[in-house]
Amino acid sequence: xxxxxxxxxxxxxxxxxxxxxxxxxxxxxxxxxxxxxxxxxxxxxxxxxxxxxxxxxxxxxxxxxxxxxxxxxxxxxxxxxxxxxxxxxxxxxxxxxxxxxxxxxxxxxxxxxxxxxxxxxxxxxxxxxxxxxxxxxxxxxxxxxxxxxxxxxxxxxxxxxxxxxxxxxxxxxxxxxxxxxxxxxxxxxxxxxxxxxxxxxxxxxxxxxxxxxxxxxxxxxxxxxxxxxxxxxxxxxxxxxxxxxxxxxxxxxxxxxxxxxxxxxxxxxxxxxxxxxxxxxxxxxxxxxxxxxxxxxxxxxxxxxxxxxxxxxxxxxxxxxxxxxxxxx
Numbered sequence: 397x398x399x400x401x402x403x404x405x406x407x408x409x410x411x412x413x414x415x416x417x418x419x420x421x422x423x424x425x426x427x428x429x430x431x432x433x434x435x436x437x438x439x440x441x442x443x444x445x446x447x448x449x450x451x452x453x454x455x456x457x458x459x460x461x462x463x464x465x466x467x468x469x470x471x472x473x474x475x476x477x478x479x480x481x482x483x484x485x486x487x488x489x490x491x492x493x494x495x496x497x498x499x500x501x502x503x504x505x506x507x508x509x510x511x512x513x514x515x516x517x518x519x520x521x522x523x524x525x526x527x528x529x530x531x532x533x534x535x536x537x538x539x540x541x542x543x544x545x546x547x548x549x550x551x552x553x554x555x556x557x558x559x560x561x562x563x564x565x566x567x568x569x570x571x572x573x574x575x576x577x578x579x580x581x582x583x584x585x586x587x588x589x590x591x592x593x594x595x596x597x598x599x600x601x602x603x604x605x606x607x608x609x610x611x612x613x614x615x616x617x618x619x620x621x622x623x624x625x626x627x628x629x630x631x632x633x634x635x636x637x638x639x640x641x642x643x644x645x646x647x648x649x650x651x652x653x654x655x656x657x658x659x660x661x662x663x664x665x666x667x668x669x670x671x672x673x674x675x676x677x678x679x680x681x682x683x684x685x686x687x688x689x690x691x692x693x694x695x696x697x698x699x700x701x702x703x704x705x706x707x708x709x710x711x712x713x714x715x716x717x718x719x720x721x722x723x724x725x
Contacts, residue, residue, distance in 0.1 A: 400477075400615060401426035407475045407517075408433050409462060409508060410482030412440035414571035415523065417447075418603045419479060419610065424451050432456045434471050435482065462504030468511040477614070478520040480508050483539070487527075490535040491663045501538035502545070509549045513556050521614045522546045524564040524622070526599050526668045533663025543622060547690045550620035561617035565625040566599030566668060568606050570724040579636055583643045588654045594633025596660070597667050597707050601627045602722045609684055620690025624670050624679070631709040638716050642725045667707060 401423060408423075410416050411433035420431055431454060435441060441457040448455055460467040462482050472478065483501050484490055490497040505522065512520045524543050527536035542562075549560040570576050579589045601609075606625070613623035633655070640653045660666065671679060671686065680687040719725045 399426040401428045403427065403429045404476040405429050405474055406431045407472055407478045409435075409468075409471075409478065409480045411435055411479075412437050412444055413481060414603065415568060415606060416479075416481050417444060418607050419481070420444075420448070420455075422607045422611065424448075424454065428454065430454055430456060432458055432471060432475070434458045434460050434468075436461045461500075462507055463499050465507040465510060468507050469514060472511045472515040472517060475515060476518045478508065478512055478517050479610070479614075480505065480520060480522045483523075485525075485535065487533050487535050487663045488661055490538070491533055494534045497534050497538045501535075502541045505542040505545050509545060509560065512558050512560075513549070513553055516556065517558050519559045519561070519614060519617060520546070520549075521610065521617065522560070522562040523610070524562045526564060526566045526627075526670055527665075528564065529669040529672055532665055535663070547620045547622065550690055559617055559619045561613065561619065561621045561623065563610055563613045563623045563625060564670070565601060565606055565609070566627050567601075569600055569602050569719065569722060571603070575632070575635065576639065576719075576724055579639045580643055583640060583649070583653050584647065587649070587651050588656050589636045589640060590656050590658045591632055591636050592658060592660050592664065593666060594631070594636070594655065594657065595666070596632045597629050597709060598632060599627040599668055599670065600630045601625065602718050604722065613685065622675075622688040624675075624686040624688060626684055626686070627670070628710045628714075629707045630715060634709065634712045635715060638712055638719065639725075642716075642719075646725075 406423060406428050408416050408420055408431060411420055412435040420433060423431055433455060436459060438459055445457060458471050460471060462468065482504065484497045522542060525539050528540035528543055531537040531540055546560045546562045567574055582589050609625045636655055644653055675688045678689060
């Protein structure tokens with residue numbers, strides 16, 4: 397089957413982040429005509445250009461910010477598919493700088509929508525987070541608002557044919573700002589790891605899993621949906637113990653490495669959620685994801701899922717296998 401991306405023009409907004417780099421690498425296998433990588437981090441663009449030097453004929457690097465709609469408009473000229481990954485993601489930073497989070501995550505998303513409509517883009521896929529469910533922090537609240545903007549764009553686009561959808565997932569192992577590189581650094585430099593709460597549960601997936609499901613969701617999107625990726629649950633204490641054991645063994649560390657509990661940070665939850673109770677009632681279940689229909693196009697009287705999913709942590713053995721496979725240990 398011919399890929400929908402073959403000979404097409406793609407824009408990856410926030411393309412120099414961890415997910416962006418993995419996505420670009422995967423999309424290059426589909427033989428697109430060009431991939432434009434849009435971000436405000438010129439150093440990361442420089443590093444990425446070196447890493448992907450063999451594909452230089454198919455990559456274009458554009459400096460810009462989602463807060464600038466005119467720049468987005470120029471970046472989207474003749475583009476077929478847009479992946480919107482850019483966001484302020486650090487929970488404490490968003491808590492202490494809430495309007496900055498609004499400008500990037502909310503206003504920036506509306507700018508992406510407007511630019512896409514004006515340029516007749518085929519599809520726009522927005523990446524959201526499980527923190528958007530019953531948000532207790534600014535980051536989650538802005539992502540929830542952005543999700544609703546994306547779904548509402550389907551309703552307000554008029555005769556335009558651009559398809560807007562969102563994909564919602566949790567933490568990606570090894571991504572910039574994730575606990576894995578932080579724990580490894582702390583073990584090597586301080587002989588300890590700082591854990592907010594060992595019993596805290598988080599939805600986590602590997603970069604490969606995230607990218608595959610992002611592409612799968614974009615392929616079947618019809619407009620306004622939120623695709624909720626099925627993710628394993630990991631106990632933070634288990635992850636810390638695995639990293640301590642492996643790092644101590646690998647680097648032959650003789651000193652004892654301790655786990656220091658520092659308490660939950662501002663805006664954090666002990667447990668995350670995949671969907672709201674109402675979303676469970678109207679969602680369709682596929683093999684790798686749940687599909688929440690557009691909020692203005694759902695039939696709440698049709699019960700599709702009877703029971704919310706239980707948060708059952710996966711085993712330490714499986715976590716170790718994934719970390720080794722993704723070369724994160």
